[in-house]
Amino acid sequence: MTRRRVVVLLVMAGMMLAGCGGNRQSPKILGGNGSESHRVSGLWWLIFGLAAFVYLVVGGFIVLAAVRGRGTPAGRRSRITDHGFIWVGGIIAPLAILMTVAAFTVNTTSALRKPSSRELRINVVGKRWWWAVEYPTLRVTTANEIHVPAGQPLEFRIDSDNVIHSFWVPQLAGKMDAIPGQHNYLRFTATKPGTYRGLCAEYCGTQHAWMEFLVVVQTPGDFGRWATREQTLSNQSPSNEQQARGQVVFESSACAGCHRIRGTQAQADLGPDLTDVGQRTTLGSVRIPNTTGNLAGWIGNSQTLKPGNLMPPQYLSASDLQAVVAYLQSLK
Numbered sequence: 001m002t003r004r005r006v007v008v009l010l011v012m013a014g015m016m017l018a019g020c021g022g023n024r025q026s027p028k029i030l031g032g033n034g035s036e037s038h039r040v041s042g043l044w045w046l047i048f049g050l051a052a053f054v055y056l057v058v059g060g061f062i063v064l065a066a067v068r069g070r071g072t073p074a075g076r077r078s079r080i081t082d083h084g085f086i087w088v089g090g091i092i093a094p095l096a097i098l099m100t101v102a103a104f105t106v107n108t109t110s111a112l113r114k115p116s117s118r119e120l121r122i123n124v125v126g127k128r129w130w131w132a133v134e135y136p137t138l139r140v141t142t143a144n145e146i147h148v149p150a151g152q153p154l155e156f157r158i159d160s161d162n163v164i165h166s167f168w169v170p171q172l173a174g175k176m177d178a179i180p181g182q183h184n185y186l187r188f189t190a191t192k193p194g195t196y197r198g199l200c201a202e203y204c205g206t207q208h209a210w211m212e213f214l215v216v217v218q219t220p221g222d223f224g225r226w227a228t229r230e231q232t233l234s235n236q237s238p239s240n241e242q243q244a245r246g247q248v249v250f251e252s253s254a255c256a257g258c259h260r261i262r263g264t265q266a267q268a269d270l271g272p273d274l275t276d277v278g279q280r281t282t283l284g285s286v287r288i289p290n291t292t293g294n295l296a297g298w299i300g301n302s303q304t305l306k307p308g309n310l311m312p313p314q315y316l317s318a319s320d321l322q323a324v325v326a327y328l329q330s331l332k
C-alpha cells in the first residue's frame with residue numbers, strides 16, 4: 001500500500017469514528033437504557049461479532065493467497081481439498097451463521113412486541129412539528145416532554161394527524177412510524193432514570209429537524225408525584241394580579257384559538273397543550289430552553305426560531321406580553 005493510500009484510509013476511519021462518543025447530549029444508538037434497546041443492542045453485537053469473524057477469516061485467506069502466490073501448478077490432490085473447502089466454507093458455514101442470526105432476530109422481535117398487564121398507556125400524536133402526549137388512564141395531557149416511571153412496562157400508541165412522522169428514542173427503543181389513520185404500538189420498559197432525547201426519524205417538512213422531544217425517566221415515586229401534580233393543575237387559579245391579567249389576555253386573544261389550558265376558556269388543539277407549560281424545560285419541541293426571555297421571544301415571534309411552524313407572530317403590548325409570560329410560568 002502506498003503512503004498516500006494509508007493516509008486516505010486513516011482520514012476516512014477518523015471521519016467515521018467522529019460520530020461516536022463525544023457529545024453526551026446526543027442520542028446514542030447502542031445506549032441500552034430501555035428493555036427494547038438493550039435487546040436490540042445485544043442482537044447488534046452478535047451480528048457484528050459474527051460479521052467481524054467472517055471478515056477476519058476471509059481476509060486471512062486473501063492475505064494467505066497473496067503471500068503464498070501460485071506456487072506449483074494445481075495437481076489432482078489440491079483439487080480434492082478444494083472441494084471440501086467449498087462445501088464447508090461456501091455452504092455449511094454461511095448456512096450455520098445465517099440461521100443463528102435468523103433465530104436470534106426472530107426471538108428478539110417477538111420478545112419486543114409482547115404486551116404486559118402492568119403497562120402504562122401513553123398516546124402520542126405526531127403534529128406539525130411537535131408531539132401531543134396523553135396519559136388516558138391518568139387523565140393527564142402534555143406535549144413534547146414525556147415523563148415515564150422506570151421499571152414499569154410502557155405502551156406507546158403512536159399516531160399522526162397529518163403526514164408520516166417517526167417516533168424514536170435511540171437510547172430506549174427502536175423507531176416506530178406515526179401514520180395518519182393507523183395506531184402503531186411501541187412497548188418497552190425504561191430501566192434507568194434520566195432525560196433522554198427523542199427525535200422525529202421520518203422527514204416530515206421544513207421543521208422536521210426541530211421536531212424533537214424528551215423522555216424523562218423518573219423513579220416510580222417521582223413519577224407518581226409528577227402525575228398527581230399534573231392532575232391538580234386544572235383547578236389552579238392565578239395567584240397574583242399580573243398572572244390573572246395574563247390569563248385574561250390569553251383567553252381573549254388568538255392564543256385561545258390554538259391552545260388548551262385545562263380549567264380555562266382556552267380549549268383548542270392546534271398547538272401544544274399549555275396546562276403544564278411552566279414545568280417544561282424546553283419550548284418548541286426542544287428548540288430552546290424554557291427561560292423567561294425565550295418564552296417571551298417565542299410568543300412574540302417563533303418564526304425566527306422555527307421558520308414555517310404553525311404559530312404566527314403574536315403582537316401583544318409589552319405589558320400584556322409580560323403578563324402572559326408570568327401566567328404561563330405559573331402553570332406548573
Ligand SMILES: [Cu+2]
Nearest residue numbers: 165200204211
Ligand atoms: Cu416529524
